[in-house]
Every structure is written in C-alpha cells, then in structure tokens.
Amino acid sequence: MxxxxxxxxxxxxxxxxxxxxxxxxxxxxxxxxxxxxxxxxxxxxxxxxxxxxxxxxxxxxxxxxxxxxxxxxxxxxxxxxxxxxxxxxxxxxxxxxxxxxxxxxxxxxxxxxxxxxxxxxxxxxxxxxxxQGLVREGGKAGNIVGDSMPIRDLRSRIATLADVDIDVLIIGETGTGKELVAQALHHQSRRASGPFVAINCGALPETIFESEVFGHAKGAFTGAISDRKGKFEYAAGGTIFLDEIESMPLGLQAKILRVLQERAIERLGENRVRPVDVRIVAAAKSDLSADILAGRFREDLFYRLATVDVRIPPLRQRRNDIGLLFGHFASLAARRYGRAERAVPADLADRLQQEEWRGNVRELKARAERFALGLDDPWPSSGRTADMAQDLPLPDRLAAYETHLIREALEKHDGNAARAAMALQIPHRTLNEKVARYGLQALRKLSNSANE
Missing domain, CATH: 3.40.50.2300 (Response regulator)
Incomplete structure (x- = not known):
C-alpha cells in the first residue's frame, strides 16, 4: 500500500x-x-x-x-x-x-x-x-465507532443477537458504552419501532422502585391519586434496559426474576396480573461472580439473565481506535457548540494511546470535548507527562517537552507571544514558528498584538 x-x-x-x-x-x-x-x-x-x-x-x-x-x-x-x-x-x-x-x-x-x-x-x-455518515444513516445502531478487531467482533455479535428475541446481559467496565450497545440491540431488532426504556437500578430509591418500574393503582399509597403505568408496561413491544443491575437490592431482584420468568407484572396496590411484552437487556460492570459469592446477587437471576452475554472491550484493548474516537467526539462537540473544528495532530493521537483511560470511552469523550472548546491540551501537563513520554521516540519526547514549556510560558504571560519569547530566551519569530508547528495558536488569541 x-x-x-x-x-x-x-x-x-x-x-x-x-x-x-x-x-x-x-x-x-x-x-x-x-x-x-x-x-x-x-x-x-x-x-x-x-x-x-x-x-x-x-x-x-x-x-x-x-x-x-x-x-x-x-x-x-x-x-x-x-x-x-x-x-x-x-x-x-x-x-x-x-x-x-x-x-x-x-x-x-x-x-x-x-x-x-x-x-x-x-x-x-x-x-x-x-x-459519522454511517451514524447518520443507521441511527442508534451505527453509533458504535471503531475499526479495531474487538469492536468489529462486538458489532458482529450485536448483529447476531439483535433479532433473536432473547434476554441479554451486557458486561463492561464503567464508560465503555453499555447503554449504547443496548440501544444497538434494540434498534437492529424487530422491536425497533417500540419504546426503548432505560432504568438505572442504582439511582432509583428502593422505596419508589416498585411504583416506578411496575406502576401503581389509585390509593396504593399517600399521593397515588390515580392509576399509573410503570416502565415495564410503558415499554410494551419494545426493550427494557436495566443498567447497573448489580446495585439492585436483593428483595427487588426476586421481583425482577418473577417478571423474567412469567412476563407479567402486578401494579403496586393491585392484585391483577398484567402480561408485558418486552425484551430485557441488563448491564453490569463485571461478570457478577464476586457479587454472587458475596450473597449480593441472586444466582438464579444471573442465570436467567445471562442466557447470552455481550462483553464490551475496555479502551485499553482497542488502542487503535483511540485517535479515531477522539477525532469523532471532538468533531461532534465543535458542531454542537458552534466552534470551528480543530484538526487533531497525528502525534497527539499517538500520545493519547499512552494513557490508561480508566474511565474508558466516557473519559476520552470528555477530553475530546475540552479539546474542541480549546479549554486545554488533551494530554495532561501534570507530573504524569514525563512518565508517559518515556515510551515515545526521542524526537517526540523532545517535542512533547518543548510543547509543554511553550504552553506554560504563553499561559503565564496571558498569551503574549513577545513576553513568552523573552522568558524562553528565544527569538519572537522562532516562537511563532513553534506555536504554529505544535498547534498552540489558540493560546495566542489572548495576546495583544499591539504589545508585541
């Protein structure tokens, strides 16, 4: 090639x-x-x-x-x-x-x-x-961005399972995009025209969980002035997404298990059994084995949910996608906030691959949005910079250090390039050349050309 x-x-x-x-x-x-x-x-x-x-x-x-x-x-x-x-x-x-x-x-x-x-x-x-063209054409189903082998395998598994009307357990670390995968399963299925209803099991207080999820009858409790559908009934014909299911209290796990087995619910304060036609997709941060051993999660519910599972690779296992994802998120953020799109330097994509990304794609997206807004350099200038640069070739390490010093000088002198050049003891023209080469022009926007 x-x-x-x-x-x-x-x-x-x-x-x-x-x-x-x-x-x-x-x-x-x-x-x-x-x-x-x-x-x-x-x-x-x-x-x-x-x-x-x-x-x-x-x-x-x-x-x-x-x-x-x-x-x-x-x-x-x-x-x-x-x-x-x-x-x-x-x-x-x-x-x-x-x-x-x-x-x-x-x-x-x-x-x-x-x-x-x-x-x-x-x-x-x-x-x-x-x-991004695929995203526009494919809607939610096309939002899983990446071209690495782990992501290709993930998209293939989603395509295989989407049209099989079976419950699915999604396993992935925080920030890997579990809800995105659940949406893809829904939008590629025969239920795509039905509702997609997400429930954060860790955010709903136990006291209102049953009312929110199963609904309630008029007079079931103080303030229940009328009958109300719960999320399962609202999702009829579509998909229910149970996020962070490992945080669900044991008592509620038993009630969810019954719904999975019988495909029916009872509203709070009512004896009538109401059938529900939903597909259930659950998500957890781990495979739940530790929670089962500790008695925090029902083993029978796990086996009922995990007939099939979808495992999302963390960002560290798909490093070839990092530059692509960063550019994708930066481009979307620039459009959303009405800013000019900033080109992502090729060497920056290399540096980003050295990060740990414990927050996975969510962390990368936040960093890309800050980059699009010109708020900071997406590579932290903290003490970790030197450590991360150790893995780079010598010319890139020198360039990274030089970029760091120039950034510090411009920020210290409020973007005035003339004063920054004096502080660095280099000609003003040389500084301008390096500012352009390292993509630091945004910092010079603060400068007053009349004072230079």
Whole structure:
C-alpha cells in the first residue's frame, strides 16, 4: 500500500526531480509539476493526500496556490517549502490554512515525517467522516465507532443477537458504552419501532422502585391519586434496559426474576396480573461472580439473565481506535457548540494511546470535548507527562517537552507571544514558528498584538 499520494510543485526542475525520486523510492505516489497552474488543474481532476509546494515561484506562487486550495479543497493538507528568510511568511501561511512548512535545504527524513503525519491525519479525518455518515444513516445502531478487531467482533455479535428475541446481559467496565450497545440491540431488532426504556437500578430509591418500574393503582399509597403505568408496561413491544443491575437490592431482584420468568407484572396496590411484552437487556460492570459469592446477587437471576452475554472491550484493548474516537467526539462537540473544528495532530493521537483511560470511552469523550472548546491540551501537563513520554521516540519526547514549556510560558504571560519569547530566551519569530508547528495558536488569541 502506498504511503500516500503527493502532489509536488517546484519551479526548480532539478530539485523537483530529486524530491519526486526520493519520495517515490520511499513509498509515496508522486505527481510532480514545475508550473503551479498545471498542478491546480490536476488537483481538480483527482485529489491527492497532500500537496507540497515551493513558496516563492514566478506567476502563481505558493501562497496563491494555498489560498486556492483552502477555498476549494479545504480537506487537502498543504505543506510549504520555504527559504530560511521566509519563516515569518510561512507562519502566516499556517494561519491561513497550511498544514506545515519545511525550510530549504530540507532534511529528507524531516520531509518524510511531515508527509506521514499529514497523510495519517487526512485519512483519519476521512474515516471519521465515513463513520459519522454511517451514524447518520443507521441511527442508534451505527453509533458504535471503531475499526479495531474487538469492536468489529462486538458489532458482529450485536448483529447476531439483535433479532433473536432473547434476554441479554451486557458486561463492561464503567464508560465503555453499555447503554449504547443496548440501544444497538434494540434498534437492529424487530422491536425497533417500540419504546426503548432505560432504568438505572442504582439511582432509583428502593422505596419508589416498585411504583416506578411496575406502576401503581389509585390509593396504593399517600399521593397515588390515580392509576399509573410503570416502565415495564410503558415499554410494551419494545426493550427494557436495566443498567447497573448489580446495585439492585436483593428483595427487588426476586421481583425482577418473577417478571423474567412469567412476563407479567402486578401494579403496586393491585392484585391483577398484567402480561408485558418486552425484551430485557441488563448491564453490569463485571461478570457478577464476586457479587454472587458475596450473597449480593441472586444466582438464579444471573442465570436467567445471562442466557447470552455481550462483553464490551475496555479502551485499553482497542488502542487503535483511540485517535479515531477522539477525532469523532471532538468533531461532534465543535458542531454542537458552534466552534470551528480543530484538526487533531497525528502525534497527539499517538500520545493519547499512552494513557490508561480508566474511565474508558466516557473519559476520552470528555477530553475530546475540552479539546474542541480549546479549554486545554488533551494530554495532561501534570507530573504524569514525563512518565508517559518515556515510551515515545526521542524526537517526540523532545517535542512533547518543548510543547509543554511553550504552553506554560504563553499561559503565564496571558498569551503574549513577545513576553513568552523573552522568558524562553528565544527569538519572537522562532516562537511563532513553534506555536504554529505544535498547534498552540489558540493560546495566542489572548495576546495583544499591539504589545508585541
């Protein structure tokens, strides 16, 4: 498989041929042009994964080509090749939409690294858009995002069980998406047109549980001024989801067991037996064996529920999905809150894979939403940063540490880049270049350009 398709533009024919040959040998597919207008015409016919263009060329220069691509092909990343004196202009180009820039004479390995990151980010964005398209087309059934083998197996098991009208026990750690799986089972079943009713067994007080779940008759207790359907009756023809069933008191477990066995309920304060046509899907954080041994959960109820089970893999067992999920959640949050979508740097996806994610997908989603809002860097800047960076290659570890120092300086000086540069003892121009390279532009929005 090609490392990516590159559209290369440079008016220097010798440099163009040398770069094209090097990229081709390195595994890229290359379309090389010495005239920018020909390159743009080729771009209209077929989109590459990335465009690499010289900044200064006669006629149509790199900035003009960049602006045309940003207007018409926003999703195609553009890498600029610049002379040393053009760094300030290159930083300005990144503000206008360029992906990155490389100074001439460029290091060949640096060029490959920049291209790999740009191609990976574009392909990840395309995959996110593909998955979000499936979500829009498939409704709730398409919301289980991921392409790792554990998630493919999970979707396959859901598809197998969905149309079999049998009770299911879902087992998964906190934050793995147990309700999402229950919804998928419902929406892919013959009961999809019926209600999906969720009950959090740990949130309902025992004193009102029977009334809420089974309903009550008029006069059953003080305040019961009329008959009321419970959730089981309300879910007729659909699915009841019993979340955190391990937290249900033993006395109530016996009553739920009876409903499972007889498919009938009695409203509180009434002797009449009412049949209910529901499918029951329960969820627990573990396989319940410890709760059964400790006497906290009825063994007969467990076996009645666990005729079949669905086990959700924790995020640490599907690390290849982390970058994809992060981008998906960040994109949804940006749309929901009316913010411009922020591109997720490829190296950030790598860093996120080093996290433990004890809160699983729920924790990742919260971090992605903060990233979309520009509230913080999704990689914690606490003491854990250095420990996590130990597993990264040396260049990435240095980049992570440099990013951390620049972030601290900008925050300390309220986003004023000139003062931050002085504190870091580097030229202002160098800081601007690094801010653009590491995606820290949002921190500079606080700065007062007049004071710089």
């Amino acid at each position: 090609s490392r990516g398709r590159v559209l290369l533009v440079d008016d220097d024919r010798d440099l163009l041929k040398a770069a094209a040959d090097w990229l081709a040998v390195s595994g890229f597919s290359v379309d090389a042009f010495h005239r920018p207008e020909e390159a743009f015409q080729a771009l209209q016919r077929e989109e590459p994964d990335v465009v690499v263009t010289d900044l200064r060329m006669p006629g149509i220069d790199g900035m003009t080509l960049l602006n045309s691509i940003v207007r018409q092909k926003r999703e195609v990343p553009v890498i600029l090749m610049t002379a040393h004196g053009d760094v300030t202009l290159a930083v300005q180009a990144m503000k206008q939409g360029a992906e990155d820039f490389i100074e001439k004479p460029y290091d060949a390995d640096r060029l490959l690294s920049v291209l790999d990151k740009a191609v990976e980010k574009r392909r990840m964005k395309q995959e996110i858009e593909r998955l």
